[in-house]
Amino acid sequence: MMARGVSGSGTTPLLCSFFFISWLLFASSSHASSEALKRPPIVDGLSWNFYFSSCPMLETIVSRHLRKVFRKDTGQAPALLRIFFHDCFVQGCDGSILLDGNPNERDQPANIGIRPEALKTIEDLRALVHIQCGRVVSCADLVVLAAREAVSLSGGPRFPVPLGRKDGLSFSINGTGNLPPPFFRTGQLLERFGGRNFDATDVVALSGAHTFGRAHCATFFNRINQTEPPIDTSLANNLSNTCPSAQSPNTAVLDVRSPNVFDNLYYVNLKNRQGLFTSDQDLFSDARTKGIVNSFASNQTLFFDKFATAIIKLSQLDVLTGKQGQIRAKCSIPNSKNLVTSVVEEDSTAQM
Numbered sequence: 001m002m003a004r005g006v007s008g009s010g011t012t013p014l015l016c017s018f019f020f021i022s023w024l025l026f027a028s029s030s031h032a033s034s035e036a037l038k039r040p041p042i043v044d045g046l047s048w049n050f051y052f053s054s055c056p057m058l059e060t061i062v063s064r065h066l067r068k069v070f071r072k073d074t075g076q077a078p079a080l081l082r083i084f085f086h087d088c089f090v091q092g093c094d095g096s097i098l099l100d101g102n103p104n105e106r107d108q109p110a111n112i113g114i115r116p117e118a119l120k121t122i123e124d125l126r127a128l129v130h131i132q133c134g135r136v137v138s139c140a141d142l143v144v145l146a147a148r149e150a151v152s153l154s155g156g157p158r159f160p161v162p163l164g165r166k167d168g169l170s171f172s173i174n175g176t177g178n179l180p181p182p183f184f185r186t187g188q189l190l191e192r193f194g195g196r197n198f199d200a201t202d203v204v205a206l207s208g209a210h211t212f213g214r215a216h217c218a219t220f221f222n223r224i225n226q227t228e229p230p231i232d233t234s235l236a237n238n239l240s241n242t243c244p245s246a247q248s249p250n251t252a253v254l255d256v257r258s259p260n261v262f263d264n265l266y267y268v269n270l271k272n273r274q275g276l277f278t279s280d281q282d283l284f285s286d287a288r289t290k291g292i293v294n295s296f297a298s299n300q301t302l303f304f305d306k307f308a309t310a311i312i313k314l315s316q317l318d319v320l321t322g323k324q325g326q327i328r329a330k331c332s333i334p335n336s337k338n339l340v341t342s343v344v345e346e347d348s349t350a351q352m
Ligand code: HEM
Pocket: 075, 077, 078, 079, 081, 082, 085, 112, 113, 114, 115, 180, 181, 182, 183, 184, 189, 206, 207, 209, 210, 212, 213, 214, 215, 216, 217, 219, 254, 277, 279
């Protein structure tokens, strides 16, 4: 009896383990496939696990370092996300915004307020990663990874990003003119982003990046006395105290409700006429985007989901892969300086 009892209770745990392991396998495979279904397609040459064998610790190194950086200066998170946008929208995600030059992309009007300390953070990440893995990871990929981390460490969604970009050899001064200015109305925004294959949902979701960070007076001075789109009176008064003139070097927060957190309160601001830029506030005035603003204001999960999808799309604009481009040894300088100078000169001559 004793022996049978023992052997009977020995079979039960075995059976339980079998069912448990089968359930785990089923659950993880169905989770993986639903994750895969949700992700937008990726372009040839990029992959979700590009550095799996050449730099397995990459994402951990980036995340650990940025955790420390943001603890000291929360402002670096929005700064890194903006650098990513301004890199990708000008000549593709090729690290061109990081390149030094006289002039360079960063001194152009559209790049007002790019924070030098965040550029240094990218270079610090590069040094850390190259010490650990050798020169296998591009600066362009580090910009994307830093942006992803900036969002998730500030309270936003965590999502995978495809990797494998190469660094470009040139930058484009004229290309910075493609960046949308803050006084754009929704129609102009939709047209500008539509030209790069982003729809109205993408545009409203991407504008949600203005849920944290700051802006200089010159970028929103036009809003202070604006009637269309409207502005909340007390916000207008505060902005006018902050900015005696458009030339004032002062700044205001982009999201009055939670300036350092990545959440959906940006959309609640828009419903209360508290959008900082014309381009933000007009999303709630235009019939094509108003419903999307409402849906994101009432459903943060939906916003996070659409934001992740749009960022993954943005991160693949005109990328260099495979034998194209290079992996810079220093993010601000191409490996072959002569080559770059000539490309830049040709570029500017062609556009004159
Ligand atoms: C929709 C069109 C957009 C316009 C017109 C716009 C314009 C601007 C302007 C003028 C600033 C203020 C810069 C300063 O004065 O320091 C700013 C800040 C910022 N933008 Fe945008 N932007 C747009 C889209 C985006 C996108 C797509 C992202 C990222 C995915 C983004 C992320 C940010 C962030 C995080 C800041 C704060 C930067 C900081 O605190 O240093 N923006 N944007």
